[in-house]
Amino acid sequence: MLKTAQKILAKIPKVTYADVRIVEKESEDIATKDGVVEALASSTSIGYGIRVLKNGAWGFAASNIITTKEIDRTIKKAVAIAESSAQYKAENVLLDHLKAIQAKYKTNVTEDPFTVPLTEKIALLLAADKAQRVNSKIVISQAFFQANKERKYFASTIGSLIDQEIIWTGAGLETSAANSNDFQNRSYPNSFRGQNQTRGFELVRELQLAKHAPQVGKEAVDLLTAPICPSGEMDLILDSNQLALQIHESCGHAVELDRVLGYEASYAGTSFLTPEKLGSFKYGSDIVNLTADATIPGGLGTFAYDDEGVPAKRTYLVKNGVFVDYITSRETVAQLKKAVSSYNKPSNGTMRASSWNRLPLIRMTNINLEPGTWRLEDLIADTKKGIFMSTNRSWSIDDKRLNFQFGTEIAWEIKNGKKGRMFKNPTYQGMTPQFWGSCDAICNRDHWVVWGTPNCGKGQPSQVMYTGHGTSPARFRKVKVGVVKW
Amino acid sequence: MLGEKKLKQIAQKVLTFSEANQTEVVMVVSQNGLTRFANSQIHQNVAWNDLGISVRAVIGKKIGVASTNSFEDKALKVLVQRAINLAKLQKDDPYFESLPKPQAYQPASQDVYRISEKERASAVAVIIKKAKAKAIVASGAYQSAVSELAVANSLGVWAYHTSSSVDLSTILLGANSTGFAAQVGKKAQDIDASAVAELAIDKVVTSANPIDVEPGEWDVVLEPQAVSEMMAFFNWLGPNARIYHEKASYFSGKLEKKVLGENVTIIDDPTHKDAFPMPFDFEGYPKAKLEIIKNGVLTNICYDSYNARRYKAKNTGHALPAPNTAGPIPLHVYIAPGTKSRNQMIKSVKKGLLVTRLWYVRVLNPRSLAITGMTRDGTFLIKNGKIVAAVKNLRFNQSIPQALQNVVAVENKLTPIASFESEMGINRLPALLIRNWQFSSGTLF
Numbered sequence: 001m002l003k004t005a006q007k008i009l010a011k012i013p014k015v016t017y018a019d020v021r022i023v024e025k026e027s028e029d030i031a032t033k034d035g036v037v038e039a040l041a042s043s044t045s046i047g048y049g050i051r052v053l054k055n056g057a058w059g060f061a062a063s064n065i066i067t068t069k070e071i072d073r074t075i076k077k078a079v080a081i082a083e084s085s086a087q088y089k090a091e092n093v094l095l096d097h098l099k100a101i102q103a104k105y106k107t108n109v110t111e112d113p114f115t116v117p118l119t120e121k122i123a124l125l126l127a128a129d130k131a132q133r134v135n136s137k138i139v140i141s142q143a144f145f146q147a148n149k150e151r152k153y154f155a156s157t158i159g160s161l162i163d164q165e166i167i168w169t170g171a172g173l174e175t176s177a178a179n180s181n182d183f184q185n186r187s188y189p190n191s192f193r194g195q196n197q198t199r200g201f202e203l204v205r206e207l208q209l210a211k212h213a214p215q216v217g218k219e220a221v222d223l224l225t226a227p228i229c230p231s232g233e234m235d236l237i238l239d240s241n242q243l244a245l246q247i248h249e250s251c252g253h254a255v256e257l258d259r260v261l262g263y264e265a266s267y268a269g270t271s272f273l274t275p276e277k278l279g280s281f282k283y284g285s286d287i288v289n290l291t292a293d294a295t296i297p298g299g300l301g302t303f304a305y306d307d308e309g310v311p312a313k314r315t316y317l318v319k320n321g322v323f324v325d326y327i328t329s330r331e332t333v334a335q336l337k338k339a340v341s342s343y344n345k346p347s348n349g350t351m352r353a354s355s356w357n358r359l360p361l362i363r364m365t366n367i368n369l370e371p372g373t374w375r376l377e378d379l380i381a382d383t384k385k386g387i388f389m390s391t392n393r394s395w396s397i398d399d400k401r402l403n404f405q406f407g408t409e410i411a412w413e414i415k416n417g418k419k420g421r422m423f424k425n426p427t428y429q430g431m432t433p434q435f436w437g438s439c440d441a442i443c444n445r446d447h448w449v450v451w452g453t454p455n456c457g458k459g460q461p462s463q464v465m466y467t468g469h470g471t472s473p474a475r476f477r478k479v480k481v482g483v484v485k486w
Numbered sequence: 487m488l489g490e491k492k493l494k495q496i497a498q499k500v501l502t503f504s505e506a507n508q509t510e511v512v513m514v515v516s517q518n519g520l521t522r523f524a525n526s527q528i529h530q531n532v533a534w535n536d537l538g539i540s541v542r543a544v545i546g547k548k549i550g551v552a553s554t555n556s557f558e559d560k561a562l563k564v565l566v567q568r569a570i571n572l573a574k575l576q577k578d579d580p581y582f583e584s585l586p587k588p589q590a591y592q593p594a595s596q597d598v599y600r601i602s603e604k605e606r607a608s609a610v611a612v613i614i615k616k617a618k619a620k621a622i623v624a625s626g627a628y629q630s631a632v633s634e635l636a637v638a639n640s641l642g643v644w645a646y647h648t649s650s651s652v653d654l655s656t657i658l659l660g661a662n663s664t665g666f667a668a669q670v671g672k673k674a675q676d677i678d679a680s681a682v683a684e685l686a687i688d689k690v691v692t693s694a695n696p697i698d699v700e701p702g703e704w705d706v707v708l709e710p711q712a713v714s715e716m717m718a719f720f721n722w723l724g725p726n727a728r729i730y731h732e733k734a735s736y737f738s739g740k741l742e743k744k745v746l747g748e749n750v751t752i753i754d755d756p757t758h759k760d761a762f763p764m765p766f767d768f769e770g771y772p773k774a775k776l777e778i779i780k781n782g783v784l785t786n787i788c789y790d791s792y793n794a795r796r797y798k799a800k801n802t803g804h805a806l807p808a809p810n811t812a813g814p815i816p817l818h819v820y821i822a823p824g825t826k827s828r829n830q831m832i833k834s835v836k837k838g839l840l841v842t843r844l845w846y847v848r849v850l851n852p853r854s855l856a857i858t859g860m861t862r863d864g865t866f867l868i869k870n871g872k873i874v875a876a877v878k879n880l881r882f883n884q885s886i887p888q889a890l891q892n893v894v895a896v897e898n899k900l901t902p903i904a905s906f907e908s909e910m911g912i913n914r915l916p917a918l919l920i921r922n923w924q925f926s927s928g929t930l931f
Contacts, residue, residue, distance in 0.1 A: 040808035357534035403929035
């Protein structure tokens with residue numbers, strides 16, 4: 001297929017730049033519910049996208065038919081679109097310099113999830129589904145498995161030829177309990193279908209779903225009669241699975257340079273992290289260090305080269321609390337250099353497309369809160385009055401990534417250094433820089449987990465991307481909690 | 487487009503390949519284009535063709551679903567075998583009875599309209615030019631699609647439908663404000679780029695220099711776009727049979743009870759010409775008009791064949807593509823229009839807010855149908871019936887049923903809105919005047 005990509009590239013008439021991406025995808029999805037296998041689906045897809053830069057403007061066309069006639073039509077369409085766009089350009093698109101790369105990469109997995117017999121996967125999920133039913137108040141028990149394999153063949157006019165195979169796997173549980181006036185969910189190890197990583201079936205085995213299922217069921221039932229999360233300003237410890245989404249929404253999206261430059265204004269919005277803040281804006285407290293790192297083994301946002309052929313990198317976004325960089329592309333970094341004369345870095349390689357028929361966009365890789373020094377036990381012992389919240393339930397943030405509100409599945413009171421009674425319907429609300437400025441303790445690497453967020457939406461037409469977030473639990477002082485009662 | 491004849495041949499071929507007790511084939515073929523603009527220039531301009539074929543194989547009460555995007559014979563044989571292999575590995579689903587039997591469908595327009603990248607670009611140029619004349623930065627997107635949907639099964643179902651859509655939206659950016667406007671239609675002639683530009687310019691200009699207001703309970707006039715963003719969650723979690731019977735819905739156990747205000751009637755009408763009619767659902771069952779709420783009373787909920795069988799109800803033709811773990815969802819909802827114009831509604835407000843649209847709406851609790859989100863792209867203070875200032879965006883935490891119990895007035899006109907969350911249906915919605923909408927905090931812009 002790499003040769004096919006090369007052949008397509010060779011047919012493109014003279015343009016400033018072009019790249020061809022052939023993508024083959026395979027996925028498997030199993031969902032059980034109440035002891036029945038509700039979804040058992042397998043899908044495959046293949047196609048190619050051609051991106052051309054001509055007369056200073058982009059054109060993109062894609063097709064699933066790999067015949068000479070269709071390839072010629074698709075090339076012609078991509079060029080025509082670039083020519084049409086060029087009539088309405090304000091200035092020429094410039095691309096930052098990039099060296100040609102010839103390389104091959106494959107996600108390192110111990111056990112290919114597609115070779116594990118389906119009967120074994122189904123049995124594992126049904127056992128976990130059944131094990132949740134520890135009480136008659138449980139009205140829904142669910143277990144999930146998903147596996148994806150994406151093979152990308154990339155060729156560009158600068159001479160790059162890249163063959164990558166990304167494999168990612170995920171699994172999880174969700175229990176729902178109800179009584180006459182309430183309905184509560186509890187998930188393991190995370191909500192929205194569990195944990196996802198660029199790993200093989202070994203991840204699913206490590207999760208030991210059936211072993212954890214009874215506790216998940218018990219907590220769902222206990223939540224029905226738990227008191228509602230109190231309201232007020234108090235110290236908040238976020239579990240790592242909730243902090244992952246906090247990072248995603250309030251840092252990850254805010255540092256996307258295309259959004260900052262206005263290219264997502266028509267859909268997802270812009271960002272408060274405007275270029276004049278680069279290198280000086282106090283984003284968080286001194287202990288807050290945030291990185292974009294596409295090289296972490298197992299991270300859901302891990303790969304070797306982005307969809308422009310830029311090598312994966314580790315980049316500090318916030319260092320010692322100061323905002324220092326964006327996640328970038330060849331085009332946006334060239335623009336940033338014009339706006340901020342002191343900025344001299346190349347693209348940090350974050351352009352990814354969700355499919356062969358989508359344009360690559362700047363996407364989060366693994367956006368991480370670097371570990372601190374605390375043991376979780378010590379952090380709880382050090383907290384006089386506070387709340388510990390775990391596992392996301394709802395999330396919302398404004399279109400500049402400032403005002404946010406999250407709800408979690410469960411919380412516990414912390415009183416005089418001890419984790420006590422359970423609370424239901426916990427929520428907290430804040431403004432991004434103030435919130436991160438109130439972070440005074442981060443747990444150490446022993447508690448650090450790279451959580452997968454496989455459902456990140458962006459762009460028009462919509463693209464759903466798989467991203468990761470490494471984090472350990474952390475404490476935030478005087479946060480507004482219990483903001484909603486229902 | 488491949489056409490009905492060709493797709494029927496492919497479906498028959500797939501059915502011939504299958505040795506399952508029952509087999510279903512769903513095919514979606516589409517030609518798509520999108521011109522996206524930002525910073526007052528076109529920055530993404532794309533075209534793509536795609537097709538998808540999905541096979542649901544049934545062996546006894548075991549079901550497997552496989553899909554691919556190739557119509558080659560070899561790929562189709564592999565696809566059928568994959569679906570059968572999955573079904574064989576399944577456990578019996580005691581609630582499954584059968585795929586739908588052959589059905590008759592109400593005729594719907596099969597007209598399709600194509601639009602070139604040049605036509606999209608010239609419409610975008612109208613907005614950019616008008617915005618530039620006012621020193622406003624333009625962004626937005628113009629999407630177009632021509633699609634074919636075909637459903638066949640081994641019991642004799644054959645259903646084929648074509649459609650086209652165009653959707654132009656813009657967000658204009660001023661120094662400290664934004665303004666939104668959009669139009670949706672079936673063909674390029676349905677879109678008035680100039681009118682879209684004028685409306686968005688009016689919004690961005692009048693929303694300049696926003697002031698802070700205190701959060702709390704406010705009377706609000708939600709414009710149709712904002713109503714649509716709220717109703718997307720009502721449609722998903724409200725009349726959905728699966729969620730209803732799982733006791734996870736606010737409406738669970740409340741059929742034929744009064745659940746909303748008397749002035750609220752909600753109907754799913756996939757036959758209406760402005761709603762992008764769809765004669766059948768994704769398992770080839772006929773779609774028909776369904777009254778969901780009549781004068782505040784819950785009169786019907788939505789079923790597909792599986793949930794109808796499971797809960798001993800009548801199938802209402804609301805199946806989504808298999809495997810569907812979301813449940814049956816209405817895609818062509820409208821709220822029955824009231825008697826007042828939008829201006830009359832604004833005039834009747836002593837102190838309140840006019841909300842252009844909602845943003846990042848998420849469910850806090852499915853049982854109470856409580857949602858959270860922000861206002862966006864034009865929020866205004868109304869005093870004594872007049873818009874007196876723009877206000878900074880606010881966060882709300884609001885139960886949808888509570889809001890629909892507090893409706894004071896329904897606009898006398900419906901606006902077709904392309905859903906932000908779903909590309910499969912068009913809802914037609916009025917502006918609503920609602921008492922005591924709950925805002926909890928503000929932001930900096």
